[in-house]
Amino acid sequence: MSRSDLLNLVVDSSAIIGGFLPEEDNYFTVSEVIDEIGDESSKERLLYFLNSGKILIKTPIEKTLKEVTKRSEITGDTLSITDLKLISLALDLDSVIITEDYGIQNVASTLGIRCKSIRESGIKKTINWEYYCMGCKKIYSKNKKVCQDCGSKIKRRPRYT
Ligand SMILES: [Zn+2]
Structure with a gap:
């Protein structure tokens, strides 16, 4: 299986804190997530995934970020800049977001982005x-x-079955 056959997935901090473990797909996040995680063991786990290349850091396109920010103002969800960047990255990469955050799920769904909880x-x-x-x-x-x-x-x- 080549890397292009794999899914692109964007992982947010709530997923990392919730115990998310990368499998064989392509996982991405934004650098701001590192600072958003206060819990030491979760942060350590994230840094391990980043260092081993299981999760890659990417920056969303500026234009996408503007669109997503506008959209979040319409839905009235209060999202952090980190959240907005994660949603933008999911749009850029045409990917699914792994998140437990209701605000992210809500804004993402209005943009046609699919969200999954860690359980799913x-x-x-x-x-x-x-x-x-x-x-x-x-x-x-x-x-x-x-x-x-x-x-x-x-x-x-x-x-x-
Ligand atoms: Zn046979």
Whole structure:
């Protein structure tokens, strides 16, 4: 899987404080989030993700920030400059925001940006996989290298129940 196949996700401070853990997608945040986190262990965790390149710092485009600021004035949500930058970055990157913050969710939704809570963003961890034979389509509950029946390769897919 190349990096371009992965989702772009913007992470805010409430997600970091809430225990967000990056998986294999592309995660972004703005530098102001670092100062917004008062809790030492959360800050340490964020710095670790930044240093290891799991989360990347980006600056939103100035024009986008102006639009988002205007929008937040219309909805009447009181957002910090950090929040406004995060929403702008999500627009720039055409990405989903991971946040527990109601104000961000509200303004983001009026701009057509999708928000996920940490609980929802962890959905991938609880996917049940099934394994199927590329030859005879037999389904296995456990991974095998090759099909017992026909010897074809086994592939994995999410099991929807
Ligand atoms: Zn088979």
